[in-house]
Amino acid sequence: MPTQHIVRSFDDELQYLEAKIAEMGRHAGEMILRSVDCLVTNNTQLASDVIADDIFLDLAERDLDEKAITIIAKRQPMAVDLRAIIGTIKISSDLERVGDMGKNIAKRVAPIGQSRQPERFYQGLKTFADLVLSQLNEVLDAYATRSLDRIDAVRERDCEVDVLYTSLYREILALMIKEPKNITPCTHLLFCAKNLERVGDHITNIAETLHYIITGDIMPPERPKDDKTYKLSADDINLRQNEE
């Protein structure tokens, strides 16, 4: 914001909220990164660390909620301040869920590790995770700089996320059909992919909330956030297989 509040402690309080969101965002991103790493390298020790770390985000979300409510009671914020505070509450909830997704992925490291697969197996997932993480960083950057352009970029790349998820989904299904003994690890992988896809959804939520904070307008609900995998049937898979 170009100018400061006449009462400086109000600025300090808003600053606290922003810093906390940035911290939560970093932490959530790290959780995703580490959990996928653990998956690929089959590091169960690190995985349990990641699971334990999730508590930080839970506490941070509660702290943010409390602080936000206090600011509303004390300051009766208007306009951009009001939007920023309500936005903070929503974004912290989204980031906490992102952390939960990371925790879920970490939980599946042990079961997947029991039937170890070649590197190539996890490559798709890693690529997907990288894409999602870059989205997360992008949206957190947009939050810090309040940049509308970056939000648009995030929205656009969200299509990529969906496309990549659908193809990953197909790949894993194909793997399951080809070698039925892979079904157990592949099912876990599917869930991990789904978790990452949902991280993508939360990132889009954050982008929309940020858009509302900056402009005061709610974004039009045109974005294609549904996952289209429900359209895939066994016949489709077979067809693709035969094509290959």
Place this chain on the structure above:
Amino acid sequence: MDIKMRGTDVKVFYGEKEALHGINLDIARNAVTALIGPSGCGKSTFLRCLNRMNDTIEGARVTGLITLDREDIYDPKIDVVELRARVGMVFQKPNPFPKSIYDNVAYGPRIHGLAKTKSDLDAIVEQSLRKAGLFDEVKDRLKELGTGLSGGQQQRLCIARAIAVSPEVILMDEPCSALDPIATARIEELIDDLRKNFTITIVTHSMQQAARVSQFTAMFHLGKLVEVGETQSIFTSPKEPRTQDYITGRFG
């Protein structure tokens, strides 16, 4: 929006100094319009133009067009006394006359000849006091001096006095600034009630009050109208940066 009063390019000069620079503002019928802005921004000046109270100030000159139901209120044919019976005013500091409560409320109807008999007048007084939410508190002491009431009661008495002449528009210049929160809340409740039958324009320093009480808000700054719109959008997402800076307390 059904328009009750409209100001077009309204300018006010105090001597050589231009205090209001070309204001264009519509006042909606049977709704509350709040005028907000920092001190000295011209909101009270504009308010006083609406019932020609600026006429009483030496050296004040008003240009532009102000209409009430599409009639120019500064037209020489218009009787300013009659205008002020149609557009009433409540002031910042409660100012009841040093007469009895009854006489305070009855004064307006008396001078405008609204009551033919004593019982008519009694009815008008009772009705006005009821509408102002004061009747039950004072019904057995109507003969007592109006100045003996508490601050909040005095202000409600002034509102009853203004209502008694059956105005179409009620102008309020910071009516709650001298009152405690409970009295303020009562007056806000009263305003909410009154807007069913009257058009109300209120000048207020409290943004929270403007947000609570009004349907439309106009923001003034340095004699200019910065922004006007529906209250909910002004206070959640105003379009002008100056408006935003003022209502979030960033001014300066």
Place this chain on the structure above:
Amino acid sequence: MIQSLDNRRREIGLKKRYRAEKRFRFYGLAAISIGLFFLVVLVVNVVSQGYSVFQQTQLSLDVYLDKKIIDPNNELHAKPELLVTANYPLLVRNALAKKLDVDLTDRASLRDLNAFFSQSARVLIRDRVVANPNIIGTTQKFTILASANIDSAFKGQIDLSVPEQNRKVSNRALTWMKKLALEHSLYKSFNTGFFLHGASSRPEVAGIGVALIGSLYMMAIVLLLALPIGVATAIYLEEYAKKTLFADIIEVNINNLAAVPSIIFGLLGLAVFINFFGLPRSASLVGGLVLTLMTLPTIIIATRSSLRAVPPSIRDAALGLGASKTQVVFQHVLPLAAPGVFTGTIIGIAQALGETAPLILIGMVAFVANYPTSPVDPSTTLPAQIYMWANEPERAFVERTWGAIIVLLIFLAILNTAAVYLRRRFERHWS
């Protein structure tokens, strides 16, 4: 170390301040005491010199209405005017001589006898005889005023150590006086004549009656004229007139008029009312008009400041309800300004009551013996009467001068007290 230094400095400041306060309080008390002292001196002086006037020495005497003196030639039925011109003082002298056992052949004694009673006895007896001529030949009881010198002597105002030739009262007369006093024929009683009679060359019958009526007429005229004109002018200047240079000039002039020496108003009255309009000289009407002009600035200024003191919130409230300018002024502002207006008026009238200089020039400082029946009859006023009597050397006139001053001061005190009382009573609190 530094903290105690500050404490020390603070204490010194306090001591100095308290000392200054004590000094100031002392100055104030001293000033008040000096003022009170002079006030007490004034009151004591005035009262001690004038209180004696409220009693007059009277003689109660049986007078034989000798027909031989009243109507020697028995011509009464033909010449009724004889009753008016008869030598009544002679009857009194004879009665007094008889009472005191004085030999009627002793000329010196006769002189003293004649000088013992007031010549006003003539009028007293004449009036009773004219009213009822049948009492001629009978003996009637009369209450006659003693002469001024005897009155002064009886009140102890004459210095008896001075040798007889230099005194106004002879030793013989003094003896008579004591004798009659012992018999209770000579006594002091309340001097109603002081309040009822007009001016007279005989001090024992001189009174302030005419002056009181004259003052009353004048105050009534001032009230009837100055109050409405003054209040109306003030209302116009304060509420209706536009604030132009002309209005400012008028305001300055009115303020100056309040300070113009009063004798100039007298000259104005002489030139305009008497010479130009031809109004009668010495009339209380002219006096009233002159004093109206003098009191107008006071009333205008007092009314204007009372109007200004009415808070604008009341005006705004009335205007906001749709009251016209006139309604605001007369229904709201004026009632609230009324206490100030009354106070100003009463103070103005009290001032007018005590004016003498302008009245000199319009002829109200004149010898007026008869009551004025209307404001155009010649009259005088209380301060003018005091001025005239102050020029007379006789002891009885001295006493009367001070007595009139007492009456004037009492009136002024009453008026000012009324002003304060009215103001307190009608002061309304509009906040």
